[in-house]
Amino acid sequence: MADTIEKLRADRDLQCFFFRPSAIAALSGATATGFTVSGAWRQQFDWAVIEWNRDNVYEHPAFRYLPDGDLSGLLLTYEETRTNCIPMDSDLFPTVDWPSLRIWADDIYYVPLRNYAVPMEGSYQPAYAEFTLSGTPSGGDFIGLAFLTEHYTYQLYATDTIESAVQALADSVNAFSSLLTATRTGTTIRLSYSTTAGANGNRFGVYSYSTGGEIWDAAAKTFANGTSPTKWRVTLDFSSLTDLDGRTIPTTNIRKMRWTYAADLQAGAFERSEFQVVVSNWTVTGTNRTYSVAGPGSRRIEDHSAEIVYSGQWTDSRGNFSGGTIHYS
Structure with a gap:
């Protein structure tokens, strides 16, 4: 059955990474409208991330969609509940970047998620x-x-x-x-x-x-008995995102993005704990969401093809690239 490959699709376009060897995390239950990140923390500075990457390095080069980092026409909305993670609204110093969506473009930008979120469940009660x-x-x-x-x-x-x-x-x-x-x-x-x-x-x-x-x-x-919202709705309009310093983020050529989750702060010696992040109602709307894939009759020119002539200063590197190599300047 034919299927359209789209940007930021929760069950096709996201990956999970974690701090090794102490933490462990997995992406599970992924559908087009949500996913769960869960695992275990073994030390205080453990973390896990969900990543979107412009470059598909997992599939065979002949079948990969073409790199496309233009997210400027998209609007992403989702709801999030964290368990045994530092809360989104915590005012602790971010030893890792749990309060921000990090975006790699022409620079690394830090988007404060709390500024783009509204509470859905729970409320503030003073400690x-x-x-x-x-x-x-x-x-x-x-x-x-x-x-x-x-x-x-x-x-x-x-x-x-x-x-x-x-x-x-x-x-x-x-x-x-x-x-x-x-x-x-x-x-x-x-x-x-x-x-x-x-x-x-x-x-x-x-x-x-x-x-x-x-x-x-x-x-x-x-202090005790203080409560905060437990579920948040985040809305990210990629046409008008600003970072912590108020800079407008250029979203027409994003290389990758990372949502970060970190072990909740414990008093005293750290005890192993399991964590879970449930993301639901993941919705992406807007324009230019569809990826392009090389179809029948397309011509592939590899990095070392005879048709290519390099001039100036280029570096030749090996890795998981089409043909096994890449030149960059």
């Missing part, structure tokens, strides 16, 4: 930590909480109660913190990270300190 103060209040004593570079200290008056001291500390946080908000319930203070941080806030901690007869229920706690 929080709660501390309870107990003991006997005494004028001149100090209580306090510390978060990153922010420190909030209150010196008790002789008229203070445990409740009033905790309230004074909450008022100080609300007045001066750019990241936290505080509420009091009885003798307990709840510190909430900013709403937009979501699950990212679960990675941070707060320290407590006190002098005299007052004591906190813990010396330190980690």
Whole structure:
């Protein structure tokens, strides 16, 4: 049965690679509308990528489609859910390029996927930590909480109660913190990270300190219960993509692209974990999507054919090319 070979087709035009020897990953369940990437992480800096490449180096040279890196007329939309991978919206420093679609054209461009994504499932809920103060209040004593570079200290008056001291500390946080908000319930203070941080806030901690007869229920706690969207819809219009630096990406001659997934950050010694990325509703529309294939009556001229005359400086290299060699300048 005849079939049209098209650019960015999920079950025909993508490959999976991973960091060896520690990680392992596979592309499975691929159809025209989606695929799954799954495998295992064995160390913190493991990664896996999905790659689109202009040059088909896998099929026999006589049957390959011709290289065509012009994606400028295409619009790609898909939905993505990551499990045990660093989330798309994480604000961790990208030790590998998990927040970006990397595009190799006349330069290497980094497209921030979050800028082209909208949440489909889940929502942002702030992470929080709660501390309870107990003991006997005494004028001149100090209580306090510390978060990153922010420190909030209150010196008790002789008229203070445990409740009033905790309230004074909450008022100080609300007045001066750019990241936290505080509420009091009885003798307990709840510190909430900013709403937009979501699950990212679960990675941070707060320290407590006190002098005299007052004591906190813990010396330190980690923020918890923050949530972020779990499923995203990404829309990439290749006619108007810009990179991290605001540069317009020339998409008429792309050599390759890579989506990157990385092991989620673990506290303490890394433990082996399985991961999965489910991509669904993969849709490509637009113009100039069809590849060209040499048909009957076509003439193939190999790299060392007698009809070719090279002039100037050329380098001759061997590899998986038509005829086994390639010249480039």
